[in-house]
Amino acid sequence: MPTLRPMTHTPTTPGALHGQVAFITGAGSGLGAAFARRLARDGATIVINDLSPNAAAEVAAEVGGETAIFDVCDSVAFDAEIDKAVARHGRIDILVNNAGIAPPTDTDRVQQAIANQMARMEGRIDDLVPPNSTVELSDEDWDRMIKVHLYGTFYGTRAALRHMTPARSGAVVNVSSVLGLRPMAGAMHYATAKAGIIALTKSVGQEVAPYGIRVNAVCPGWIDTPLLGAMDPMMMAGIVMQIPKGRMGRPDELAELVRFLCGPESSYCNGDVFAASGGFA
Ligand SMILES: NC(=O)c1ccc[n+]([C@@H]2O[C@H](COP(=O)([O-])OP(=O)(O)OC[C@H]3O[C@@H](n4cnc5c(N)ncnc54)[C@H](O)[C@@H]3O)[C@@H](O)[C@H]2O)c1
16 A cells, blocks of 8 residues: 655645646636636746737736647647647646637527526416527537537647656646536537536546646636626526526636646546536536
8 A cells, every 4th residue: 555645735835836837728818817827826837828819918928928829629730839838848737728619699599598488487388489509500510619629628638648648747627617517408519518528537537647647627617707798698697596606706716726726736636527616516
């Protein structure tokens, strides 16, 4: 039996990421930008990936980091940019697979969902109108949703592990969603992609656990970022009513969890999945 040593760190040690290099996808906005600020605060050098050069440059300037502009669905670009970061700094310690998109809001469908809810409450089940969200989902929308989230997470994880495995060290954090744990009707492709990220995390986490690498996932609940900006306010109000905490989350609240999973404090987290949802999950 190996000796169990007591923990030498308490969550989370200031400055514990000094000298480390963190690559964060989709970090030009919302959660990714909050993760960049939080990891930089504890000393990490940050590489900010995004599709938007301006957004990435703004966050990079704020945290004293660098940018890597590419689409996470492009595996050749992902490999090249991770390799470039390693060539520049001699290492990659942290990868946060965060880039993501949300299904566009369809106002007609939202109105119909509200009408259906009223009919349900009044017991008029025969009046319900099928939303046909799945029937009308195009091949293109399905492909893009699965590619950005699931392919992007796979490409990034693979590219980082090529360097982390020989180094016998590293932390990968994958951003899933409460909808990956608790899918909702109407966003089947999003929920499917996020559930896939959970399976990927558990499988790879088990594979690399003995080699000093930790792969974990976070499942944010409803967080106040530009991603949800386009959602119908009525629908959003209905969702907030279902959050036991009574409000949406803030990006900095998720950033604490991600910081924990990136650092030495989470040394026994391997292939594990953490929700931060105000009780929604
Ligand atoms: N906001 C929430 O309530 C919430 C809840 C659960 C999970 N999430 C997940 O958190 C992650 C971040 O979301 P957010 O709320 O910060 O959204 P956001 O829209 O504020 O930021 C997402 C960023 O990802 C970038 N991006 C999108 N597609 C990309 C691609 N193919 N390649 C590179 N960059 C790309 C965007 O340009 C944007 O800057 C996403 O994976 C999202 O699914 C968000």
